[in-house]
Amino acid sequence: MAAKNTAAKNTAADEPTRCTCSQFATEDGRTTGCTAETKRLFAPGHDAKLKSFLIKAGAEGAEVTRTVDGIASSADAATHAAKFAFGHMVTAGIKRAETKAAEKAERAAARAAKKTAPKQVTAKVGRWERTGTVEGDTFTYTDAKGATKTTTKFQAV
Numbered sequence: 001m002a003a004k005n006t007a008a009k010n011t012a013a014d015e016p017t018r019c020t021c022s023q024f025a026t027e028d029g030r031t032t033g034c035t036a037e038t039k040r041l042f043a044p045g046h047d048a049k050l051k052s053f054l055i056k057a058g059a060e061g062a063e064v065t066r067t068v069d070g071i072a073s074s075a076d077a078a079t080h081a082a083k084f085a086f087g088h089m090v091t092a093g094i095k096r097a098e099t100k101a102a103e104k105a106e107r108a109a110a111r112a113a114k115k116t117a118p119k120q121v122t123a124k125v126g127r128w129e130r131t132g133t134v135e136g137d138t139f140t141y142t143d144a145k146g147a148t149k150t151t152t153k154f155q156a157v
């Protein structure tokens, strides 16, 4: 890091440094894309940027590396986030994202099950109309007594 030859009134403490959110990267090289410099911990709005970055990484279970002054330390996203005031929001966000992902997987599974489940049809068995499922040439239905029956002698209605 080269010292900047700027105005003499700039003390070292006043010197802008790289925004804190730029210290973070996932193992596969994703970052917040930040190139900002700031005199504070974060460039304006970049705490939110880091927050969503850590939530996304956390939800994926990705390991995150923070590099400060050339020293890299790896941890999960929630562990990194715990060092900031918004840490609890990241933890909550990761949980929310995980719940959402689980629900999405559940819906996909339900859709797939629906697709493969045989369609309910009504067919005449003898003189009775029954509702059941047809597989090949076999009709599986529930009779008036609630018993499950199968037959190959039926007439779809």
Ligand SMILES: [Zn+2]
Residues within 6 Å of the ligand: 019, 020, 021, 022, 032, 034, 035, 036, 042, 043, 046, 049
């Ligand atoms: Zn930043």
